[in-house]
Amino acid sequence: MANTMASAKAMRAATQREAKRKRRISYSILFILPAFIFYTAFVIYPTLNSVNLSFTSWDGVSDHVRYIGFDNFKEMLHSERVYNALKNTLLLSVSLVVLENIVALLLAILVDQVRWAKSLFRSVFYFPVLLSGIVMGFVWAIIFNFNFGVISQLLDRIGLSEWKIDWLGDPNYALLAIIITTVWKGSGYYMIIYLAGLQGIPPELNEAAAIDGANRAQRFRHITFPLLAGAMTVSVMLSMIGALKIFDQIAVMTDGGPGFATETLTYIVYKVGFGELRQGYGTALSLVLFVLILAISLIQVKLLRRREVQM
Structure with a gap:
């Protein structure tokens, strides 16, 4: 029971x-x-x-949608404009990843070493991140202006007018102007990530190395840099994705020009889809961009994670 x-x-x-x-x-x-x-x-x-x-020739306006199979993708394979945009995208991405992370790491080390007003320096370096990409693009477009820009006026006043460069009108310098602008805006964001990594390193490690006779460069190479592997993985990945999707600066500063000198895959999607009313072709381009970002991100994460394990 x-x-x-x-x-x-x-x-x-x-x-x-x-x-x-x-x-x-x-x-x-x-x-x-x-x-x-x-x-x-x-x-x-x-x-x-x-x-x-992506398999249609839709113009984005009419109700009629005509399927054309893989014609959009075939057109991409024979388009010099697409290859030029792909070249600009990869060049811009590599440059921004390298420069943004180098500048961000240097700023983080500088802020970490400051003994007074650390919060002030951190805020000053982070301030450009808070600016809208559109606003920032207009500001730098004025700075780079050949006729009345800050750089041109400064060169005129010191008697070096022959050194003036038409930054946004010369195909050889327009992409460089975009890179400088983006590095200035984005480095502060990655600085915060590196700064968090630096502050997570136990000070006893550097103190012990200093006692053993290691100089500052040796301590950075063998202690600080390896222990920043996690922060570097995050920063490199985010900066690469951001660089592959860059749009605001190009739209405001150069509109993809002069010619097609600064046209990237992201911008050509916008120009083709909304400017030329070829939504089907623009959508196909956006899918290619999506696959490119996904592939690069996966490869990047795998390599950086392997580096973390090795360190």
Whole structure:
């Protein structure tokens, strides 16, 4: 009798636990459902629809959608404009990843060594990050202006007018102007990541190395730099993705010019899709850009994670 009552009580407890578990799952689904519906409507569905539109010649306006198969992708393979945009995208990405991370690391080391007003220096270096890309582009477009820009006026006043450069009008310098502008704006963001990594390094390690006779360069090479591997992985990955998607600076400063000198894959998607009313072709280009970003990101993470393990 006692065993029967104990078994019945255990079954009731198990039933109650199962009912509670099901209620928790139901509540969880109810909490997740609004966000899932929103994400599906504005991310998943447009993404899947983009794949469909990439096989059409839709102009983005008319109701008529004509399927043309892989013609958009075939056109890309024979387009010098696309290859030029791909070259600019890769050149811009490599330059920005290297320069932004070098400048950010140097700024982080500088701020970390400051003994007074550390918060002030941190805020000053981070301030450009807060600026809108559009605003920042207009400011630097004025600075680089050949006729009345700050650089040109300074050279005129010191008698070096022959050194003036038409930064935004010369195909040889326009991309460099974009790189300088973006490094100035983005380095402060990655500085914060490196600064967090530096402050996470135990000071006892550097003190012990100093006692053993290691100079500052040796301590940085054998202690600081290896222990910043995690921060570097995050910074390099974010800067690469940001560089591959760069748009604001190009739109405001050069509009892809002069000619096609600063046109990137992101910008050519905009120009083709909205300027030339070729949404089908623009969508196909955006899919290629998506695959490129995904492939580079995966390779980058794998290599950087391997470096972290080795260090």
